[in-house]
Amino acid sequence: MLSRGEACMAELKVRQIESSVVAALKARxxxxxxxxxxxxxxxxxxxxxxxxxxFARRAAALRRATGSKPGRRSLDSARxxxxxxxxxx
Numbered sequence: 001m002l003s004r005g006e007a008c009m010a011e012l013k014v015r016q017i018e019s020s021v022v023a024a025l026k027a028r029x030x031x032x033x034x035x036x037x038x039x040x041x042x043x044x045x046x047x048x049x050x051x052x053x054x055f056a057r058r059a060a061a062l063r064r065a066t067g068s069k070p071g072r073r074s075l076d077s078a079r080x081x082x083x084x085x086x087x088x089x
Contacts, residue, residue, distance in 0.1 A: 029039035065080050 025039050025043070026036055029036045032039065034042075062080060062084075066077050
């Protein structure tokens with residue numbers, strides 16, 4: 001049983017990674033003085049955190065653009081949706 005604040009750790013096996021990717025990860029791990037496993041773990045963690053932060057920034061920008069507050073529906077979001085759609089191509 002996990003105590004409060006203790007995370008459950010999982011194992012992951014990734015196959016068919018390009019040798020150039022593995023070489024780059026090994027080189028980066030060596031420069032940082034960590035194992036390849038630690039380098040992969042930190043890279044995956046950083047990627048996840050980065051994506052969450054980017055989503056949070058984008059959501060906040062959309063709320064500012066619509067004059068909305070979290071949990072409250074804006075009356076006219078069509079203008080913002082159109083602008084986002086047009087910007088995306």
